[in-house]
Amino acid sequence: MLTLYGMSSSGNCYKPRLLLAKLGRPFRHVEVNAMDGSTHSPEFLALNPNGKVPLLQLEDGRILAESNAMLLYLAEGTSYLPDAGFERALVYQWMFFEQYSHEPYIAVLRALKKYPERAHQATPERVAQLLEGGHKALAVMETRLEKTRFMAGDDYTVADIALYAYTQDAAFAGYEMTRFPHITAWLERVATHEGHVPMEWLP
Template identity: 45%
Template sequence: MTIYGDSLSGNCYKVKLLCSLLQIDYEWIDIDILAGETQTSEFLALNPNAKIPVLVTEDQQVVSESNAILFYLSQQSAFFPAQVYQQTLCLQWMFFEQYSHEPYIAVARFINKYLGKPESRLAEFNAKQEGGNKALSIIETQLQKTNYLLGDSISIADICLFAYTHVADEGGFNLNEYPYILNWIANIKSQKNFVPMTLSM
């Protein structure tokens, strides 16, 4: 199995983290987004949408979109719930991440960490703060009730939202305002076989 990704990308880190937690062996191929490596003909043959991560299975099946890859890898594992309602809640959180969380927190982080917060994108960076804090508040409210997003057990919903949430400070968000999120982050980091985002592959 081969994963194409950027080690500092939260979307790619989701996949790397789940593979480590499940002890799935894979080959990692680092892709430099800023150098245009997702625009090569070879990469576009894998994913015409020119985005990472991309998973290529041992039988050469290709899966793109980070949350779809999480779904694929988590089947028949404890990270994907067995009951339909819990499965639905899991997907609900994953859609929330893509539409109400990642567009604010990940983009603010990209502008700040990758681009150095240039003057030309400062207004956009500032505009992302309200939506990002709203998303963090929603997660905080849930974690006041349960240890993990679906209850007492970790799932791919947690992996999905952990990736960018635990580095939200790099996008200008103050995680000290969210004590339940900080506790949740600590719980995930304490999982057996946890790996940090910046671990070299």
């Protein structure tokens, strides 16, 4: 059976859980997180020297880190990852956008709001910088979703899972989601797509 090491409240850890649920693939969840130091235990570092979650252990013992790499691996041969070259490249494009232009702002500000032990890092200057960067990323998504039902086109793909994980909490983090009606409609489409499970779901 697959084993997924992760922090249940993390958006990055939610991504592979959501895809596995939609695929109907059984897996074992092992709670590991940075808050209690367990990601830096000798046992975990032996699996992932980077000391981060999520971490996926395959049935044969091989290890795969990085949430978007897991999405691409697990989606291979399914409807969640196109076969055609250009359509597949669009999925990659939005997944790279998520990691470079979206997650560093929206996920970080969410963490500052969600975890009390990080509240002291939420200086006015840093919050303003995170809001600016996050609103810029959301504006890019809004422009895209004016034209397509999902991020890579008309079909739901792992690009939607990658961007949904933290966008669903953008309002909680302090972003003005009333500015982005097409994102709001997309969030609803993702949340009502067949096989969807909320972040709180665990196997």
